[in-house]
Amino acid sequence: MGYWADDMVAALPPREEGQVLATGISPSGEIHLGNLREVMTADGVYRVLQEKALPARLVFIADNLDPLRRVYPFLDRDVYEPLVGRSLSGIVCPCTRHDSYGEHFLAPFLAALEDLGVATEVVRAHELYASGAMDEVIGQALAGRDTIAGILTELTGKQVAADWSPFDARCGSCLRLTHTSVTGFDLEAHTVAYRCDCGQEGTTPFAGGGKLTWRVDWPARWKALGVTMEPFGKDHASRGGSYDTGVRIAREVFACEPPHPIPYEWIALRGKGDMSSSKGNVLSIHGMLEVVPPQFLRYMVLRADPQRAIRFDPGLALLNLMDELENPANKNRNARAVELAQIPGRSMLGIPFRQLVTMAQIGDFDTERTVSVLRRVGVDASDLGLLQRYLEYVRCWLDRFAPEDVRFALAQELPQAANVLNETQRAFLAELARRLTDDIGGEELHSLIYDLIRELGGEKPAPCFAAIYLAFIGKERGPRAGHFLAALPADFVRTRLREAGGTT
Ligand SMILES: [Zn+2]
Ligand SMILES: [Zn+2]
Incomplete structure (x- = not known):
């Protein structure tokens, strides 16, 4: 067992036309850190294929034809209530500055992907459909309606309604995709006849006149885009889930082979559960990119096998991950993931x-x-x-x-807090001032502090360390004292120690 992406690529049957890796997200709300796993997992495999000079494409599909499902808590009810059921690509965005609702949530995500060095082709579902590239599969789905209904019933155990259609037509009057029923179709003219709950009846073209319903849309795009590998969340991977039904629909209706599946586990926020918008426990990607370099987010995802959950802790534990990434001597580091976390043309600082x-x-x-x-x-x-x-x-x-105890500010003058120092603490600081040499290193200074504490006899280390912190940052705890003091100008340290020790 090697690195997961290497193993995966090694197990692939050779394919002369190359691999097509697909990922997709519905931009119905903020695309958060938890959502990053899908595209980053695909990117890990894509990088390995590139290293081996195997032809490959990485495609991100923005599912912006999806209808707005409901008025989410972050939306203005008056504005969005009438728009429920319409495509995300065709309704106004919350800030009114983007072309559509979908773009409002896609734009920051696509910008983050660029930052993260993910060079993916972006396919917007409304453009894919409008181009006519889906016409063939829409026709096959409409003609294969009964076969599809049979597969869905068999695998999900749920009856399919008599008026069910694999195609959700867009009503020409109310523009909703969610309230129409298909009453007929014309495979020559590429049109669908529909009736809408709003009273409207009419025909609409395959291209741009609606979309295939999710469980059919997914295998349809495998065919239309020639997808050969695809990561997807474990919810789709369950028995009778959309991958299962997709496999059957792909083979029996679209006459194509399903892609190699890469099911992945969720990213959880430590102490708060799996990240999901509905739980309100998500971290934004662009927000995290203000805290860590992009290589960090790549590493965080790529180091774990997709089948293993990631528990992300942005507190102190983040420092351990940063150390794995930046410190070649760290034994916990996943060397392969570190390599794949790199972004061409973007160096890391190389300081722990x-x-x-x-x-x-x-x-x-x-x-x-x-x-x-x-x-x-x-x-x-x-x-x-x-x-x-x-x-x-x-x-x-x-x-x-x-x-809190990691935060400090160097006091430019002896802090008031140092007034509480007792005689022993003052004596310790005064003696430290006497023994301090100019070019002393952090480790050396650390040993010197312990030597002094021992010499003072009977004194426990804690009050002596507290004395140092009180004198320099006005708190009882602080960073590792030896390294901390060694990083300050020796004269400054001596003067402050004397001052606090009462010997000036
Ligand atoms: Zn906007
Ligand atoms: Zn209507």
Whole structure:
């Protein structure tokens, strides 16, 4: 067992025309971090195919012909109540600045994909249908209506209504797809006759006049787009689920082979369950891209086998994942996933994020000051633009996700809080000031602190460390003291220690 995407590609039968990887999302609401797994899983396989110079396409299908199902809590009821049942591509967007409701949610997602280095072809369902590319399969579905109904009944155990049609026609009057029944069709003229609950009757073309219903639409696009591999959420993979029925419909109605399935598990937010818009526990992709570099989100998804759930913890645990990604010495890292997480032309900083969290706060998020701080601990940051970017990541992470004790600000003057120091603590700080040499490193300083504590005799370490933090950041806890002090100018540290120790 190797890396999942390598194994998957190795097991594929050779295909001269190449592989077509498809993914799809209905842009009915914010496309969030949980939704990222589908396209990222496909991208992982796509990258492996590319490495092997095997021909492949990566296609993202925006299901914007889907009707608005209901007035979601984030929508204005007065505006959207009358629009329920119409296609997402044909109704006004919540902010009124996008071409349609669908584009409102697609635009930020597509921008994020670009950021994430996912080079996918984007197919919008309304354009795919309007182009006539679906006409053949629509005709086959209408003609094969009884076969499809039989498959659905057999596999789902549910009876299909007598007036059921695989095609949802759009009413020419109320524009809804959800209240029409198909009363006939013409395979020569490529038209469907329908009746709508609103009283309208008429005919509408295959192309642009409606859409196939989901369970038929999916296998129909396998045929129309020649899809050979497709990741999909585990809900579709259940017995009698849409993949099962799709397989039968593909073979018996469209005379095509179904794609190689890649069912995947959900992404859960630690302590809050599987991410889903209806639970309100989602993180936005673009929001996360303010906190971590894009390679991180790629790595977070790609390191796990699709069949294993991902439990994402944006708090302290995020630092462990960052360390796997950026630190070649980390034994937990998934080397293959790290490779596939890279984005051509986008480098990573190469400074442990954990260390940067401390250094950025010492440097007060100022690029130049942080460079000096890093230099004192022997880290050379050569790419200042990238460092600046990372400082913003750190700032956002501290603001949004970091536990309180990770946050600090270096006090420019001796903090009031240091007034509580007792005689032993003051003596400890004064002695530390005396022993401090100019070029002392973090580890060395760490040992020196412990030596002093031992020499003081009987004193427990905690009050001594607290004394250091109180003197520099006005709190009783803080970052690892040795590395922290070593990152500050020695003169500054000595002066402050003396001041706090009462020896100035
Ligand atoms: Zn908008
Ligand atoms: Zn109507």
